[in-house]
Amino acid sequence: MENKPHTWETPFENTLASLAENHLLRGLTSTDSGANTSIIQNGKKMLSFGGNNYLGLASHPKLMAASIDAIQTWGVGAGASRLISGNSRLYETLETEIARLKLCEAAVVFPSGYTANVGTLSTLIGEGDLVLFDRLNHASLLDGVRLSKGKLRVYRHKDIKQLESLLFKRPANQKAWIVTDGIFSMDGDIAPLPEIVSLAKQYDAVVYLDDAHATGVLGKEGRGTSEYFSIHSDRIIQMGTFSKALGSFGGFIAGSNTLIQYLINKARSLIYTTALPPAVLAASYAALQLIQEEEGVALRKKLWANTDQLRHALTDLGFDIGDSATPIIPLRVNDTNLALTFSNLLFEAGIAIPAIRPPTVPKGQSRLRMTVMATHTQAEIAYLIQTLKEIGCLSKII
Numbered sequence: 154m155e156n157k158p159h160t161w162e163t164p165f166e167n168t169l170a171s172l173a174e175n176h177l178l179r180g181l182t183s184t185d186s187g188a189n190t191s192i193i194q195n196g197k198k199m200l201s202f203g204g205n206n207y208l209g210l211a212s213h214p215k216l217m218a219a220s221i222d223a224i225q226t227w228g229v230g231a232g233a234s235r236l237i238s239g240n241s242r243l244y245e246t247l248e249t250e251i252a253r254l255k256l257c258e259a260a261v262v263f264p265s266g267y268t269a270n271v272g273t274l275s276t277l278i279g280e281g282d283l284v285l286f287d288r289l290n291h292a293s294l295l296d297g298v299r300l301s302k303g304k305l306r307v308y309r310h311k312d313i314k315q316l317e318s319l320l321f322k323r324p325a326n327q328k329a330w331i332v333t334d335g336i337f338s339m340d341g342d343i344a345p346l347p348e349i350v351s352l353a354k355q356y357d358a359v360v361y362l363d364d365a366h367a368t369g370v371l372g373k374e375g376r377g378t379s380e381y382f383s384i385h386s387d388r389i390i391q392m393g394t395f396s397k398a399l400g401s402f403g404g405f406i407a408g409s410n411t412l413i414q415y416l417i418n419k420a421r422s423l424i425y426t427t428a429l430p431p432a433v434l435a436a437s438y439a440a441l442q443l444i445q446e447e448e449g450v451a452l453r454k455k456l457w458a459n460t461d462q463l464r465h466a467l468t469d470l471g472f473d474i475g476d477s478a479t480p481i482i483p484l485r486v487n488d489t490n491l492a493l494t495f496s497n498l499l500f501e502a503g504i505a506i507p508a509i510r511p512p513t514v515p516k517g518q519s520r521l522r523m524t525v526m527a528t529h530t531q532a533e534i535a536y537l538i539q540t541l542k543e544i545g546c547l548s549k550i551i
């Protein structure tokens with residue numbers, strides 16, 4: 154076949170070819186079902202252990218009914234940005250409820266968790282500020298810091314000693330921010346928040362806490378990492394999202410009245426984009442109510458029972474699940490090709506668990522990222538454990 158002439162797309166084609174050669178090419182798989190414990194992919198019914206719908210709320214009848222009602226009342230689109238005319242009353246109700254959940258004065262909803270992180274960090278961090286950043290923080294946090302004019306210093310994962318030494322060395326007049334996930338999204342471990350907050354007090358720093366995976370999951374009431382550690386500090390800016398345990402969509406920041414007013418005036422990812430659809434806001438509000446009711450408490454209890462069962466079984470079998478302490482359980486195989494093969498073998502056995510590869514995780518740390526839901530049955534978890542055991546033995550991982 155004749156060589157294709159060089160076009161402006163050739164460098165992209167070369168990059169894609171190189172990604173494929175290194176088992177790093179990504180692709181989109183269509184799903185023909187809701188985000189439940191069973192999903193349909195490529196026409197096949199699969200048991201899913203790969204999403205973030207921890208409490209099963211994404212298809213909960215109460216959230217669906219709230220969305221349908223909102224569509225009938227408000228229509229499907231907001232029609233404008235929040236500061237123009239898209240700020241439906243649903244926002245106010247939702248933000249009051251978020252502030253209540255997070256025990257803060259106020260809250261503001263962003264279009265997504267990603268835009269909450271990018272918009273807030275890039276707005277708050279001033280020129281020359283020191284930003285101390287856990288190495289395994291989510292990409293959206295990094296993008297937010299990169300958009301600011303702060304000085305980024307990455308510390309080793311959860312390394313409090315290194316964090317303290319970086320705080321200690323900074324000039325007295327330099328403002329400092331400590332940015333951390335509450336639950337780390339690819340490892341499922343929990344940030345040492347008590348130590349971080351204590352350093353923030355000692356060295357006069359502000360903590361930015363990404364509670365995307367902790368909201369609805371950690372703490373008796375589902376308030377997140379602060380509740381889990383019984384910490385209440387006005388040095389913490391709490392970020393969260395509705396897109397994980399809360400089953401809906403949209404991000405938020407909770408904090409003081411001043412902070413929230415400042416973001417409404419300055420955060421570009423809030424100002425220069427259309428407001429969320431009413432159906433989304435209504436579902437989010439229904440989710441917030443539900444997680445604080447008896448049903449939510451029961452779902453959280455079941456989520457943790459399922460999580461403990463799977464974590465213990467995998468550890469007993471000899472799998473490396475790192476420091477996972479939450480419904481996010483990584484099965485570390487390290488080799489990229491092995492992670493892909495493992496994921497494909499699981500797919501053949503009817504189980505959907507994604508292989509997570511660089512750049513989402515550091516080089517040499519590829520893994521299967523497993524997640525548990527409150528709505529998984531005992532039989533489904535038992536089938537997963539048995540299948541992992543068979544494939545693990547076959548691939549000589551255990």
Ligand SMILES: Cc1ncc(COP(=O)(O)O)c(C=O)c1O
Nearest residue numbers: 265266267291293338365394396
């Ligand atoms: C830790 C963390 N922060 C932020 C986000 C972004 O949230 P969203 O999906 O709502 O944009 C995610 C998930 O994608 C996440 O895992």
